[in-house]
Amino acid sequence: MANRIPRVAVREQDPKVRATNFEEVCYGYNREEAMLEASRCLHCKNPRCVSACPVNVQIPEFIAKVVEGDMQGAAAVIAKDSSLPAVCGRVCPQETQCEGSCILGVKGEPVAIGKLERFVADENLGKASAEVAPANGVKVAVVGSGPAGLACASDLAKWGYDVTIFEALHKAGGVLEYGIPEFRLPKDKVLKHEIEEVRKLGVKIETDVIIGKTVTIDSLMDQEGFKAVFIGSGAGLPKFMNIPGENLCGVFSANEFLTRNNLMKAWREDYLTPIHAGKKVCVVGGGNVAMDAARTALRLGAEVHIVYRRTEAELPARREEVHHAIEEGIIFDMLTNPVEVIGDEKGWVKALKCIRMELGEPDESGRRSPVPVEGSEFEIETETVIMALGTSPNPMISRTTAGLETNRRGCLIADESGATTRKGVFAGGDAVTGAATVILAMGAGRTAAKAIDEYIKNNY
Amino acid sequence: MFEILTKEMLTPIICRMKVSAPRLAAAAQPGQFLIVRADEKGERIPLTISDFDREEGTVTIVTQKIGASSTDIIAYEPGECFADVVGPLGLPSEFVEMPEEKLKQQRYILIAGGLGTAPVYPQAKWLKEHGVPVDVIIGAKTKDILIYTEEMAPVCDNLFICTDDGSYGFKGMGTNMLEHVVSEGHKYTQAVIIGPMIMMKFTTLTCKKLGIPAIVSLNTLMVDGTGMCGACRVSVGGKTRFACVEGPEFDGYEVDFDEAMRRQGQYRAEEAAAMEHHVCKIGRGK
Numbered sequence: 001m002a003n004r005i006p007r008v009a010v011r012e013q014d015p016k017v018r019a020t021n022f023e024e025v026c027y028g029y030n031r032e033e034a035m036l037e038a039s040r041c042l043h044c045k046n047p048r049c050v051s052a053c054p055v056n057v058q059i060p061e062f063i064a065k066v067v068e069g070d071m072q073g074a075a076a077v078i079a080k081d082s083s084l085p086a087v088c089g090r091v092c093p094q095e096t097q098c099e100g101s102c103i104l105g106v107k108g109e110p111v112a113i114g115k116l117e118r119f120v121a122d123e124n125l126g127k128a129s130a131e132v133a134p135a136n137g138v139k140v141a142v143v144g145s146g147p148a149g150l151a152c153a154s155d156l157a158k159w160g161y162d163v164t165i166f167e168a169l170h171k172a173g174g175v176l177e178y179g180i181p182e183f184r185l186p187k188d189k190v191l192k193h194e195i196e197e198v199r200k201l202g203v204k205i206e207t208d209v210i211i212g213k214t215v216t217i218d219s220l221m222d223q224e225g226f227k228a229v230f231i232g233s234g235a236g237l238p239k240f241m242n243i244p245g246e247n248l249c250g251v252f253s254a255n256e257f258l259t260r261n262n263l264m265k266a267w268r269e270d271y272l273t274p275i276h277a278g279k280k281v282c283v284v285g286g287g288n289v290a291m292d293a294a295r296t297a298l299r300l301g302a303e304v305h306i307v308y309r310r311t312e313a314e315l316p317a318r319r320e321e322v323h324h325a326i327e328e329g330i331i332f333d334m335l336t337n338p339v340e341v342i343g344d345e346k347g348w349v350k351a352l353k354c355i356r357m358e359l360g361e362p363d364e365s366g367r368r369s370p371v372p373v374e375g376s377e378f379e380i381e382t383e384t385v386i387m388a389l390g391t392s393p394n395p396m397i398s399r400t401t402a403g404l405e406t407n408r409r410g411c412l413i414a415d416e417s418g419a420t421t422r423k424g425v426f427a428g429g430d431a432v433t434g435a436a437t438v439i440l441a442m443g444a445g446r447t448a449a450k451a452i453d454e455y456i457k458n459n460y
Numbered sequence: 461m462f463e464i465l466t467k468e469m470l471t472p473i474i475c476r477m478k479v480s481a482p483r484l485a486a487a488a489q490p491g492q493f494l495i496v497r498a499d500e501k502g503e504r505i506p507l508t509i510s511d512f513d514r515e516e517g518t519v520t521i522v523t524q525k526i527g528a529s530s531t532d533i534i535a536y537e538p539g540e541c542f543a544d545v546v547g548p549l550g551l552p553s554e555f556v557e558m559p560e561e562k563l564k565q566q567r568y569i570l571i572a573g574g575l576g577t578a579p580v581y582p583q584a585k586w587l588k589e590h591g592v593p594v595d596v597i598i599g600a601k602t603k604d605i606l607i608y609t610e611e612m613a614p615v616c617d618n619l620f621i622c623t624d625d626g627s628y629g630f631k632g633m634g635t636n637m638l639e640h641v642v643s644e645g646h647k648y649t650q651a652v653i654i655g656p657m658i659m660m661k662f663t664t665l666t667c668k669k670l671g672i673p674a675i676v677s678l679n680t681l682m683v684d685g686t687g688m689c690g691a692c693r694v695s696v697g698g699k700t701r702f703a704c705v706e707g708p709e710f711d712g713y714e715v716d717f718d719e720a721m722r723r724q725g726q727y728r729a730e731e732a733a734a735m736e737h738h739v740c741k742i743g744r745g746k
Binding site for chain 1: 483484487497501502503504528529532543544545546547548549683684686687688689690691693694695700705718719722723725726727730731734
């Protein structure tokens with residue numbers, strides 16, 4: 001009977017209104033909505049959602065607690081496997097993971113697992129009390145305070161390790177802080193509290209320390225007494241297209257644009273950070289980062305075009321993000337690829353010269369590869385161009401650590417457990433895989449935490 | 461938190477501060493820079509490292525009052541703390557890692573313009589300590605804004621000072637001074653030029669004329685300083701390079717200075733607006 005109830009719609013800010021502010025788009029469920037939605041879960045004997053979750057949150061078990069109205073109990077179930085539920089409930093691609101394998105989704109709408117997780121996490125923000133084993137005095141260093149580092153540090157701290165996270169920027173959170181905008185993941189209201197929970201486990205976070213510059217992994221291990229190191233330094237280097245005019249004023253990487261707005265809070269009047277959007281912005285790329293940059297530029301008052309060389313069907317961004325972007329008035333210029341940025345006499349962007357594309361044969365990724373239509377060049381007048389073409393890992397650590405090997409793409413080489421080519425050094429997340437998702441990074445952080453625990457037990 | 465230990469005004473608008481930053485001081489090398497964020501709402505400001513003391517755990521920065529953020533930095537007093545001081549960033553100067561054999565054959569001329577005199581100091585000091593012949597030219601518009609003249613003398617073999625208006629030392633710009641010095645018979649294998657972008661551009665041209673290889677230190681825009689934002693992109697020999705991680709020092713002959721100057725001014729309109737609305741924090745108490 002339960003599955004006769006339609007999926008409970010989540011309340012959202014009106015698109016016209018939210019296009020002018022940085023408040024969160026989605027309001028989330030209230031208690032009644034959450035309990036009603038939770039009642040739709042069939043509690044499958046063999047829950048496919050759990051195995052589809054990179055950290056294997058016991059989904060039917062926490063949903064059962066929600067049905068009972070025991071939100072604290074639900075939070076405790078999630079806390080066993082996830083240290084950032086309020087984050088994951090917001091930014092995970094549930095449609096391809098837990099919700100994507102929900103049995104209800106076969107004929108109808110899957111259970112809104114993400115929105116339920118978010119509700120449970122928000123209800124319990126700052127209240128969680130995970131159990132921490134007695135201190136064992138063994139020091140472990142974690143490089144980077146993004147999702148991989150936070151997940152790894154949380155598990156190790158719960159098992160009694162003395163964990164220090166080293167963060168290069170002035171604020172903890174990694175991509176959650178500098179990359180994902182406020183309107184998708186509120187910083188003070190949500191992220192700050194989840195990071196505080198990690199600190200409460202006893203994890204120390206030292207900001208303003210760049211591993212490979214301020215200190216090296218060698219000195220952490222040889223001089224500061226760290227027995228093992230986890231590298232979760234992410235993929236922070238922006239890619240550019242290498243087309244003429246890319247160094248004109250008004251061409252920015254999505255990283256710069258988003259970091260100025262998110263980490264450096266350019267959107268707030270009381271911060272000194274400058275940011276430049278202008279009247280019209282072209283964002284090049286079709287991933288989540290492109291959507292974030294586009295929707296940020298829109299909120300700063302610009303007309304925004306997404307310029308993407310394939311079609312809407314191939315957009316790598318989450319469906320929900322694309323849907324929100326369209327609702328807010330972002331214009332999608334599909335099958336369009338920039339070939340040159342054209343500048344004015346002062347060296348500022350004036351237009352983006354593009355070529356029309358058509359889809360040809362499928363490539364290795366299975367997506368039909370775009371082919372330029374000869375002679376179809378045209379210009380889009382624009383003041384700003386934002387390049388959102390993906391990122392790659394920073395070589396700062398691999399270059400300064402003896403015995404740490406990388407592959408052709410600059411990613412650290414690590415086995416399934418996260419062990420790198422250097423003894424005692426583990427790695428996970430985007431630093432190993434190249435740019436991926438928050439939850440995969442968390443999963444890798446947890447896997448490496450287990451491997452570090454075993455390594456310490458076997459060697460010390 | 462990073463405590464300010466000493467503060468002196470070198471001119472009415474240039475300030476020198478010694479700041480406690482033990483990890484940074486332990487790793488710093490000549491040629492590198494750091495980033496300061498005065499408080500929660502401030503910008504991340506890249507500044508060259510003017511000196512470092514590994515035993516004391518301190519770094520010295522020299523700041524000129526230009527925009528809202530540098531005005532805030534200068535308003536801090538000893539005993540107060542900056543929210544963030546991070547580094548060392550960028551690569552050390554080429555000579556730091558030069559094989560001794562090659563280093564022995566060098567004769568350096570370091571040419572400093574205005575605020576650029578401060579980062580020249582640790583380079584001269586390093587070269588002098590390693591027995592490498594090093595001369596220094598300090599240029600400024602007028603006598604009032606000359607800095608580091610006393611500190612520089614003991615760390616170089618010959619110190620040449622010039623002012624545009626002739627109010628102190630040789631009358632003329634750094635380029636004129638360099639030509640003069642070379643015409644008097646001084647010979648150099650390498651010039652290092654640090655100062656405003658326009659000064660580096662023209663001094664590089666003079667070096668080229670005189671056949672002296674020139675290294676310049678680019679003070680580009682940047683946010684993180686670790687290669688993430690790409691705001692510091694410069695064209696060097698037709699290739700895009702990130703000044704924060706591949707610089708800040710580059711072969712001056714290869715740098716597209718005109719592009720670099722345009723890019724440096726990218727946020728000028730936004731910054732002018734910020735300055736207008738800026739409430740100065742001098743005398744704000746604690």
